[in-house]
Amino acid sequence: MSDKKHIGTNFDSFLAEENILQEAEIIAKNRVNAYIIEQQANKTSDEKLSNNENQQIT
Secondary structure, three states: OOOOOOOOOOHHHHHHHOOOHHHHHHHHHHHHHHHHHHHHHHHHHHHHHHHHHHHHHO
């Protein structure tokens, strides 16, 4: 019986063997960038809403 918990190569090696590693990395980077932009837009939107609420109160 083997002491190894995992059999085979890592996921990056698998993607490289399938010749899709570079494409997967590009897609992942684009998704991260989109997430960051979305978070910044939400933060800006929340700040504008908060500022509008403060102006209405005064």
